[in-house]
Amino acid sequence: MRVxxxxxxxxxxxxxxxxxxxKGHYVFGADNLYTRKRVREVxxxxxxxxxxxxxxxxxxxxxYGKDLKFFxxxxxxxxxxxxxxxxxxxxxxxxxAEQRSAPYSMIGLKQANETMVTNLVSTINxxxxxxxxxxxxxxxxxxxxxxxxxxxIDITEGFLEVEFRGRKxxxxxxRNAGSWYHWTKVHDSNNLxxxxxxxxxxxxxxxxxxxxxxxTKEIExxxxxxxxxxxxxxxxxxxxFAAQAVAGLPITPYGKGNQKRGFxxxxxxxxxxxxxxxxxxxxxxxxxxNQFDQYYSVNYLAEAVSKVYHELTGNTPEIMNVENxxxxxxxxxxxxxxxxxYDLGYRPSGELKKxxxxxxxxxxxxxxxxxxxxKVIMPKTVWKNSSGI
Amino acid sequence: MRVxxxxxxxxxxxxxxxxxxxKGHYVFGADNLYTRKRVREVxxxxxxxxxxxxxxxxxxxxxYGKDLKFFxxxxxxxxxxxxxxxxxxxxxxxxxAEQRSAPYSMIGLKQANETMVTNLVSTINxxxxxxxxxxxxxxxxxxxxxxxxxxxIDITEGFLEVEFRGRKxxxxxxRNAGSWYHWTKVHDSNNLxxxxxxxxxxxxxxxxxxxxxxxTKEIExxxxxxxxxxxxxxxxxxxxFAAQAVAGLPITPYGKGNQKRGFxxxxxxxxxxxxxxxxxxxxxxxxxxNQFDQYYSVNYLAEAVSKVYHELTGNTPEIMNVENxxxxxxxxxxxxxxxxxYDLGYRPSGELKKxxxxxxxxxxxxxxxxxxxxKVIMPKTVWKNSSGI
Numbered sequence: 001m002r003v004x005x006x007x008x009x010x011x012x013x014x015x016x017x018x019x020x021x022x023k024g025h026y027v028f029g030a031d032n033l034y035t036r037k038r039v040r041e042v043x044x045x046x047x048x049x050x051x052x053x054x055x056x057x058x059x060x061x062x063x064y065g066k067d068l069k070f071f072x073x074x075x076x077x078x079x080x081x082x083x084x085x086x087x088x089x090x091x092x093x094x095x096x097a098e099q100r101s102a103p104y105s106m107i108g109l110k111q112a113n114e115t116m117v118t119n120l121v122s123t124i125n126x127x128x129x130x131x132x133x134x135x136x137x138x139x140x141x142x143x144x145x146x147x148x149x150x151x152x153i154d155i156t157e158g159f160l161e162v163e164f165r166g167r168k169x170x171x172x173x174x175r176n177a178g179s180w181y182h183w184t185k186v187h188d189s190n191n192l193x194x195x196x197x198x199x200x201x202x203x204x205x206x207x208x209x210x211x212x213x214x215x216t217k218e219i220e221x222x223x224x225x226x227x228x229x230x231x232x233x234x235x236x237x238x239x240x241f242a243a244q245a246v247a248g249l250p251i252t253p254y255g256k257g258n259q260k261r262g263f264x265x266x267x268x269x270x271x272x273x274x275x276x277x278x279x280x281x282x283x284x285x286x287x288x289x290n291q292f293d294q295y296y297s298v299n300y301l302a303e304a305v306s307k308v309y310h311e312l313t314g315n316t317p318e319i320m321n322v323e324n325x326x327x328x329x330x331x332x333x334x335x336x337x338x339x340x341x342y343d344l345g346y347r348p349s350g351e352l353k354k355x356x357x358x359x360x361x362x363x364x365x366x367x368x369x370x371x372x373x374x375k376v377i378m379p380k381t382v383w384k385n386s387s388g389i
Numbered sequence: 390m391r392v393x394x395x396x397x398x399x400x401x402x403x404x405x406x407x408x409x410x411x412k413g414h415y416v417f418g419a420d421n422l423y424t425r426k427r428v429r430e431v432x433x434x435x436x437x438x439x440x441x442x443x444x445x446x447x448x449x450x451x452x453y454g455k456d457l458k459f460f461x462x463x464x465x466x467x468x469x470x471x472x473x474x475x476x477x478x479x480x481x482x483x484x485x486a487e488q489r490s491a492p493y494s495m496i497g498l499k500q501a502n503e504t505m506v507t508n509l510v511s512t513i514n515x516x517x518x519x520x521x522x523x524x525x526x527x528x529x530x531x532x533x534x535x536x537x538x539x540x541x542i543d544i545t546e547g548f549l550e551v552e553f554r555g556r557k558x559x560x561x562x563x564r565n566a567g568s569w570y571h572w573t574k575v576h577d578s579n580n581l582x583x584x585x586x587x588x589x590x591x592x593x594x595x596x597x598x599x600x601x602x603x604x605t606k607e608i609e610x611x612x613x614x615x616x617x618x619x620x621x622x623x624x625x626x627x628x629x630f631a632a633q634a635v636a637g638l639p640i641t642p643y644g645k646g647n648q649k650r651g652f653x654x655x656x657x658x659x660x661x662x663x664x665x666x667x668x669x670x671x672x673x674x675x676x677x678x679n680q681f682d683q684y685y686s687v688n689y690l691a692e693a694v695s696k697v698y699h700e701l702t703g704n705t706p707e708i709m710n711v712e713n714x715x716x717x718x719x720x721x722x723x724x725x726x727x728x729x730x731y732d733l734g735y736r737p738s739g740e741l742k743k744x745x746x747x748x749x750x751x752x753x754x755x756x757x758x759x760x761x762x763x764k765v766i767m768p769k770t771v772w773k774n775s776s777g778i
Contacts, residue, residue, distance in 0.1 A: 078498055078778045109467055109517040113510050120505045120576075124569075128498040132777035152558035153551060160563070162542060162551060167722070169541035171563035174549070175579070180513075183583055187509075187576040190564070194572060198716055198773055327587055333556070384587060388521035389467045 003277065004028045004090035006075050006126070007097030008068070009053055010035055012142070012211065012269060014226040016094065018218035019270045020277075021064040028088045030071040030080075031097065034118075035227070035234070038104065044231035044376045047243065047366050048214060056224070063222045075122040078129070085133040092277050095126055095141045098184070102146070103233045103325075105181035108387035112180040119184035120191065127195035138280045139203045140273065141192060143185045145262045145292060145336065147207060149176030150329050155336035158189075158205065158288025178328050179383070189288070196286035203285070204276045208269065209262030209292030212238035213355050214362040216267045226266070228362075231376035238263060238301050242356060244377055245309040245317040246363040247370040252379065255324030257299035260334035262292030264348070265355045272346050279344045290338040293348040308356045312364075325382040392666065393417045393477045395464050395515070396485030397457070398442055399424055401531070401600065401658060403615040405483065407607035408659045409666075410453040417477045419460040419469075420486065423507075424616070424623070427493065433620035433765045436632065436755050437603060445613070452611045464511040467518070474522040481666050484515055484530045487573070491535070492622045492714075494570035497776035501569040508573035509580065516584035527669045528592045529662065530581060532574045534651045534681060534725065536596060538565030539718050544725035547578075547594065547677025567717050568772070578677070585675035592674070593665045597658065598651030598681030601627035602744050603751040605656045615655070617751075620765035627652060627690050631745060633766055634698040634706040635752040636759040641768065644713030646688035649723035651681030653737070654744045661735050668733045679727040682737040697745045701753075714771040 003020050007013045008029025020027050033053060039045060050056065053070065060068045071087070073080035075097040085093075098119040099105065105115040123141065130137050148155045151174070160173045172193065175186040192203050214228055229235045230243035241251045264272070272291045281287040296304075302319045310316045324330065342348075349355075363370055392409050396402045397418025409416050422442060428434060439445065442459065449457045460476070462469035464486040474482075487508040488494065494504040512530065519526050537544045540563070549562045561582065564575040581592050603617055618624040619632035630640045653661070661680045670676040685693075691708045699705040713719065731737075738744075752759055 078502075082778050109513065112513050112517070113467075116509050116513060117506055120509065121502050124498065124501050124505060128501070128775075128777045151560055153553040153556045153560075160551070160553065162549070162553075162563070164542040164549065164551075167542045171540055171542075172565060174551070174560035174563050176561060177579075177583065180580075180583075183576075183579055186579060187572075190566075190572055190575060191569075194566065194569075198775070386517075386587070388517045389471050 001091040002026045002028065002088060004030070004084065004088045004093040006030050006093065006095050009033055010096055011227050013096045015216045015219060015266055015270050016273055017068055018222060018224060019216060019274055021066065021068065022218050028069045028090065030073060030075060030084050032072065032074040039229060039234050042231055042233045042376060044229065044234060044373055046227035047230050047363060047369050047373065048225040048228040050225060050227050059224055063224060075125060076118050078125045081125045081129045082133065085129045089134060090137055092138045092140060094273065095123065095139065097122055099181065101234050102179035102181040103381040106179050106381055106383050106386045109389055112386065115180050115184055120187055123188045123191055127192065127201060130201055131199040135199060135201065138277070139201060140276050141188065141203065141205050143189050143205050143207050144182060145207045145209045145290060146182040147175045147177055147186045147189060148173060148336065149178060150332040150334055151176065152333050157290045157337050157340050178326060193286050200284035202281050202283060204281055205286065205288045206276065207288060207290045209264050210236050210238065211264060211266055211269045212359065213266035214359050216270050230370065230373060232379045233381060237298060238305070239359065240377060241302055241305040242359045242363055243370050245305055246360060246367055247374050247377060249374060249377060250318040250320035251302045251305055252320055252322045253298040253302045254322060254326060254379065256330040257302065257321050258297050258331050259328060260295050260297050262295045262336060264291065264293040268293050268349050272341050275341060275344050275346055289340050290336055291341055292338055293350055295334055295336065304352060305356055308353060309360055312357065312360055322379060325379045327383045390480040391415045391417065391477060393419070393473065393479035393482045394485060395419050395483060398422055399485055400616050402485045404605045404608060404655055404659050405662055406457055407611060407613060408605060408663055410455065410457065411607050417458045417479065419462060419464060419473050421461065421463040428618060428623050431620055431622045431765060433618065433623060433762055435616035436619050436752060436758050436762065437614040437617040439614060439616050448613055452613060464514060465507050467514045470514045470518045471522065474518045478523060479526055481527045481529060483662065484512065484528065486511055488570065490623050491568035491570040492770040495568050495770055495772050495775045498778060501775065504569050504573055509576055512577045512580055516581065516590060519590055520588040524588060524590065528590060529665050530577065530592065530594050532578050532594050532596050533571060534596045534598045534679065535571040536564045536566055536575045536578060537562060537725065538567060539721040539723055540565065541722050546679045546726050546729050567715060582675050589673035591670050591672060593670055594675065594677045595665065596677060596679045598653050599625050599627065600653060600655055600658045601748065602655035603748050605659050619759065619762060621768045622770060626687060627694070628748065629766060630691055630694040631748045631752055632759050634694055635749060635756055636763050636766060638763060638766060639707040639709035640691045640694060641709055641711045642687040642691045643711060643715060643768065645719040646691065646710050647686050647720050648717060649684050649686050651684045651725060653680065653682040657682050657738050661730050664730060664733050664735055678729050679725055680730055681727055682739055684723055684725065693741060694745055697742055698749055701746065701749055711768060714768045716772045
């Protein structure tokens with residue numbers, strides 16, 4: 001199939017491109033290298049070294065024996081996106097090209113608005129480009145489990161059967177996100193649902209858990225590493241914990257650390273995203289998939305990292321619960337469904353310990369770099385202090 | 390009190406300014422005259438003649454004996470809004486400064502994105518300006534009953550008690566809007582709810598029905614008319630039906646015309662918005678008020694207009710159900726709560742016939758203008774045909 005990955009230079013995008021190429025698809029990619037720039041701006045860098053996009057594409061061709069045709073540009077620019085669609089005529093398009101950091105969106109008003117505009121406009125552009133140039137394309141869009149927040153009821157996959165005052169309906173599951181970034185994903189989901197109602201576009205909206213890990217099956221062979229961020233703005237929980245251990249810092253769950261979230265490895269994320277392509281929705285269907293392996297409390301993960309690090313090195317990193325920079329419930333019920341991907345064939349790997357070991361081993365090769373980034377690992381961006389103009 | 394009206398030059402804003410001035414408040418206003426410009430662009434104009442903003446403000450001062458201090462600028466520009474907040478230091482701010490036309494948002498991609506950006510950014514700017522310059526200000530924000538769509542259960546006011554698999558929670562009422570414009574109001578509501586969680590801002594989020602009418606108590610005395618739009622992009626159901634009758638056109642419910650919506654007169658809208666000011670939420674509260682008088686089917690309103698027009702003139706306008714340009718259910722359950730404003734003192738005027746009579750009488754004085762606008766009254770903007778680049 002002809003597959004277009006918007007955001008191909010990112011953490012997920014680069015790993016996904018390799019999976020799809022190894023499965024024999026024709027892979028096309030677009031990116032404006034936004035994440036590289038924004039990560040540099042906070043004084044950070046991918047810990048696993050990633051070459052320039054030009055060299056990346058060159059190595060990709062050498063290893064996979066075929067071109068990844070690349071378009072440099074901004075998906076929030078409608079002209080650019082229409083041109084890419086017309087050139088590629090994709091069977092499937094993955095939209096991974098949004099501003100993807102919750103802390104970044106909470107730095108201040110400028111970043112809040114930038115996140116709103118970048119993310120919403122890119123998705124609006126996408127549905128228009130699809131309906132105008134290729135209405136049969138399958139859109140696979142990355143949302144987040146964070147859209148749901150932590151309600152006191154089970155979380156279903158996208159829609160909820162509600163009984164109220166003796167009447168029934170199936171309604172969108174009420175969302176309740178915890179950062180401007182997470183809210184943009186809610187807004188996108190709503191806009192996608194509406195685009196589907198307007199034009200019967202075929203859409204898979206992925207509510208993804210927190211992704212961790214350095215590798216996939218392909219990356220272990222190709223050594224074409226994807227980026228790996230560990231700073232407080234661009235890194236996420238488990239990856240950062242591993243980096244804290246390697247850098248000789250305490251591991252820092254936020255607040256009480258009883259917050260529970262769905263997690264999955266990079267390998268599982270790529271598997272699920274590939275299943276979405278191989279098992280598309282029906283024509284005209286908008287479907288929502290909750291995509292994670294298991295849910296864990298943040299404390300549980302901190303302890304798991306500490307333990308594995310000890311087994312590998314003999315040293316035991318301290319666990320230090322720090323003041324929570326976010327606005328979130330620290331003790332809550334959490335029980336999200338994730339049956340649909342299972343029914344489509346996804347088998348959660350559920351090998352947390354092995355995954356953590358692999359991350360730490362990879363990071364230990366870049367121990368100095370982890371230490372160099374010490375000053376950007378510890379939390380600084382405080383939700384309530386988000387700055388104005 | 391010091392009251393700032395963002396969007397003071399608009400249909401609601403100009404009428405609200407007069408009510409607040411007559412109640413002794415200090416009224417400040419901001420506007421970028423966006424609606425005037427956009428209405429001209431579709432070849433239309435307010436049927437009731439409105440003078441330039443300069444002359445408006447002059448007449449306001451002459452009639453009410455005090456200045457309405459005016460700031461010309463765009464609320465989507467954070468610097469402008471912060472400056473206005475610092476100059477005014479308002480006790481209450483009304484946000485009526487959004488792109489407010491559903492058809493406009495559906496013309497094409499450009500307008501869809503413009504509506505997303507204008508509306509979301511203006512509301513984000515507002516909550517930041519409030520928390521940075523005056524966190525005690527009451528924010529009264531105009532949303533729409535259209536945020537809820539037409540679910541098969543009763544619509545509550547903002548939040549819904551859900552029981553599911555033996556557990557309970559109170560969650561945001563699931564929204565399901567019917568145009569990009571309506572979705573921006575959903576996104577705004579979500580963003581406001583989150584801003585309240587972040588900074589305990591005091592917010593009234595008004596889910597307003599469709600407003601009709603030419604006048605309020607003050608306007609009947611001052612003759613400082615507010616704008617009155619009748620074209621297919623900027624006019625709304627009942628107002629347009631009256632204009633169609635006066636222009637000698639058929640009255641055109643969309644589709645079957647069984648769509649039900651909450652409606653209220655301009656007088657009632659202004660009364661409700663004033664109640665929101667006089668009976669503020671508790672400190673740190675985000676409250677949602679469903680603001681309408683009664684709900685009617687579109688056919689019922691078409692017949693009511695036809696009947697009243699006949700009583701006034703002896704002529705009976707034809708009712709012609711036209712193909713529905715929108716994507717919406719035409720037969721549906723509809724039973725929204727609207728108890729909170731009643732509990733705060735709002736008494737729905739419920740004088741539909743009298744209100745329609747007044748509209749038609751006012752329009753008959755501008756019969757020629759209604760006829761001149763014939764070509765822009767009939768529906769043209771078709772949801773499914775929303776154009777790309």
